[in-house]
Amino acid sequence: MSWWETLRTGLGGVRTHRLRSALTVLGILIGIAAVILTVGLGEGAQAQVSSEITALGTNLLTISPGSSTSTAGIRGGFGTASTLTMADVSALSSRTVAPDIRAVAPITSAAESLTAGSSNWTTTVQGSTPTWLTVRGRSLAQGRFIDNQDVTDHGAVAVLGATTASELFSRSDPLGQSVTVGGVPLTVIGVLTSTGSSSSGSTNQDDLMVIPITTGAERIFGGTSRNSLSSIIVQARSGPDLTAAYQEADHELLALHGITQAANADFTITSSQSLLSTATSVDRTLTILLGGVAGISLLVGGIGVMNIMLVSVTERIREIGLRKALGATPRLIRRQFLVEASVLGLIGGALGALLGIIGAKFLPGVVGNPITISGPATALALLVALCIGVVFGVYPASRAAHLAPIDALRSE
Amino acid sequence: MSGRRDHDSPAEPAQAPVIELEGVTKVYRTGAIAVAALRGVSLSIAPGEYVAVVGPSGSGKSTLMHILGCLDTPTSGTYRLAGEQVSAMSEGALAEVRNRRIGFVFQQFNLLASLSAWQNVELPLAYAGVHRAERRDLAMAALGRVGLASRVHHRPGELSGGQQQRVAVARALVTEPDLILADEPTGNLDSVSAGDVLSLMDELHEAGRTLVLITHDVGVASASGRVLGIHDGLVTENDDRYLEHVR
Numbered sequence: 001m002s003w004w005e006t007l008r009t010g011l012g013g014v015r016t017h018r019l020r021s022a023l024t025v026l027g028i029l030i031g032i033a034a035v036i037l038t039v040g041l042g043e044g045a046q047a048q049v050s051s052e053i054t055a056l057g058t059n060l061l062t063i064s065p066g067s068s069t070s071t072a073g074i075r076g077g078f079g080t081a082s083t084l085t086m087a088d089v090s091a092l093s094s095r096t097v098a099p100d101i102r103a104v105a106p107i108t109s110a111a112e113s114l115t116a117g118s119s120n121w122t123t124t125v126q127g128s129t130p131t132w133l134t135v136r137g138r139s140l141a142q143g144r145f146i147d148n149q150d151v152t153d154h155g156a157v158a159v160l161g162a163t164t165a166s167e168l169f170s171r172s173d174p175l176g177q178s179v180t181v182g183g184v185p186l187t188v189i190g191v192l193t194s195t196g197s198s199s200s201g202s203t204n205q206d207d208l209m210v211i212p213i214t215t216g217a218e219r220i221f222g223g224t225s226r227n228s229l230s231s232i233i234v235q236a237r238s239g240p241d242l243t244a245a246y247q248e249a250d251h252e253l254l255a256l257h258g259i260t261q262a263a264n265a266d267f268t269i270t271s272s273q274s275l276l277s278t279a280t281s282v283d284r285t286l287t288i289l290l291g292g293v294a295g296i297s298l299l300v301g302g303i304g305v306m307n308i309m310l311v312s313v314t315e316r317i318r319e320i321g322l323r324k325a326l327g328a329t330p331r332l333i334r335r336q337f338l339v340e341a342s343v344l345g346l347i348g349g350a351l352g353a354l355l356g357i358i359g360a361k362f363l364p365g366v367v368g369n370p371i372t373i374s375g376p377a378t379a380l381a382l383l384v385a386l387c388i389g390v391v392f393g394v395y396p397a398s399r400a401a402h403l404a405p406i407d408a409l410r411s412e
Numbered sequence: 413m414s415g416r417r418d419h420d421s422p423a424e425p426a427q428a429p430v431i432e433l434e435g436v437t438k439v440y441r442t443g444a445i446a447v448a449a450l451r452g453v454s455l456s457i458a459p460g461e462y463v464a465v466v467g468p469s470g471s472g473k474s475t476l477m478h479i480l481g482c483l484d485t486p487t488s489g490t491y492r493l494a495g496e497q498v499s500a501m502s503e504g505a506l507a508e509v510r511n512r513r514i515g516f517v518f519q520q521f522n523l524l525a526s527l528s529a530w531q532n533v534e535l536p537l538a539y540a541g542v543h544r545a546e547r548r549d550l551a552m553a554a555l556g557r558v559g560l561a562s563r564v565h566h567r568p569g570e571l572s573g574g575q576q577q578r579v580a581v582a583r584a585l586v587t588e589p590d591l592i593l594a595d596e597p598t599g600n601l602d603s604v605s606a607g608d609v610l611s612l613m614d615e616l617h618e619a620g621r622t623l624v625l626i627t628h629d630v631g632v633a634s635a636s637g638r639v640l641g642i643h644d645g646l647v648t649e650n651d652d653r654y655l656e657h658v659r
Binding site: 002005012329331409 | 478481483484503504507508510511512516518520522524526527535536538539540541583
């Protein structure tokens with residue numbers, strides 16, 4: 001009896017016991033769909049985070065004031081000290097000091113309330129230089145970005161993020177309009193292209209205003225930290241140069257600040273890559289956790305297959321006896337039951353994958369998170385479903401195969 | 413099929429016997445208790461014979477049937493089926509022998525409810541590895557032979573008991589086996605259907621088939637050409653004593 005014949009017999013067995021087959025398939029179906037959806041959800045979150053971090057710019061180092069290393073003594077915490085100045089920026093901009101650094105952008109930033117006509121909006125105001133645009137990897141939708149003349153002149157100009165622009169000037173053209181920040185009127189000279197960033201709050205790259213760093217320091221932020229920077233963004237020439245750029249920046253700043261021991265550094269350098277790996281590793285842990293829970297439900301589905309197949313063997317003991325009397329070898333009987341179990345697993349897997357893909361289409365609208373369905377993962381889920389059928393079918397099938405034909409025939 | 417034989421010329425004394433049992437015993441063990449169901453059975457059945465094995469329940473009749481049908485192996489003694497030594501074969505080899513050499517007719521019919529009449533009949537051919545198209549033709553021919561040509565697509569549930577048993581007979585003869593083994597074939601049938609099935613058996617006998625019919629019913633046994641009695645695990649030839657006793 002060929003495999004094809006056995007497959008037909010197995011399919012016949014599945015078709016004959018429709019309700020039972022459907023219930024068994026349901027167990028596998030739910031398991032597979034759960035695995036595909038949870039893994040897709042995790043991967044979606046991971047992709048979202050990494051795209052948002054990449055949107056900040058690639059090959060970047062962020063230098064923040066203050067130390068993140070803990071040694072004895074009192075020091076300002078990470079990001080709180082005011083140890084970075086424009087002198088650091090000009091030093092790092094030097095080709096001879098730091099040949100692997102392409103561009104440097106100083107950043108001062110604060111949350112400020114903006115007013116334009118009758119509407120107001122609170123957003124992040126960043127003071128920077130023209131290099132901000134290249135370092136951030138952004139472009140303009142309208143108008144122009146701040147130039148060196150604006151920086152030199154402490155110009156009262158501002159460039160808005162797409163979201164900020166639409167919040168302040170819902171319908172009208174923002175170019176040439178006036179925005180008031182802390183009593184200082186600024187003229188809008190440009191609007192940034194939207195990044196499509198979906199998150200809200202401080203990580204939204206479309207909700208911000210950029211002004212010349214000098215304007216910010218002298219006329220808006222004020223205070224004691226007038227000459228200090230919130231951070232310095234350093235762009236390396238390329239990905240592989242990032243390490244060299246890191247060392248150059250570290251070395252130069254230590255020398256400039258007169259610090260001999262690296263452990264006593266009053267600044268911290270982080271790379272966008274390290275941020276990315278931290279963020280994605282958190283998401284990956286979550287994915288594994290959720291996927292594990294879904295995997296357990298798949299295991300339960302597999303045990304369901306075994307249970308049903310065992311019941312099936314007991315219920316069809318006469319059929320097995322008859323088939324043996326008619327010349328079915330133990331091998332063929334085992335094969336028949338294995339095929340039935342794998343067909344159940346495969347049907348469950350296919351329907352589960354289908355449900356998962358449909359769920360991935362509609363669920364993001366409900367839960368608000370993107371779901372990424374990957375082809376290989378779906379294929380793997382199908383393979384797993386088939387394996388579950390085979391693995392959990394082996395024991396019932398060998399029980400069927402080893403029934404003595406007379407005992408099987410005798411049973412009523 | 414390699415095992416198919418030419419049955420056109422019935423019983424000739426010179427031909428090798430289909431069944432040869434020599435000192436066959438069968439002992440069942442349940443814990444410490446051993447029950448001897450067969451206590452040294454020797455018999456020989458020639459090709460084309462129609463033999464009835466008659467005995468009351470508990471006589472070892474079923475055990476003999478299981479051994480003759482290669483569904484079970486003897487504890488000791490030898491069994492040659494169509495010249496082939498089958499007493500010490502593996503389970504897989506026995507399955508192949510059953511498929512090739514024996515056609516079964518059971519009291520309970522044992523048809524698969526989910527399959528139509530012709531699909532039930534082609535089942536042993538499928539296990540023999542016969543091609544699909546050929547299987548269908550052979551199954552149709554066998555059903556025609558038992559007078560069910562108009563019922564080939566019916567499921568067992570749509571057929572009467574007598575018709576079901578005729579499907580089972582068709583299934584038993586479709587592989588052209590050396591031996592047709594019928595275990596109480598009329599046990600579940602009304603007298604009219606039983607008569608039908610028995611006359612079908614007669615036809616098969618006339619066509620040169622070797623038939624062994626196992627029954628407790630003397631009326632059924634009398635249709636055969638040779639009656640073997642079985643009592644307490646021993647077989648006796650032409651058991652008039654038993655026939656007398658039952659009458």
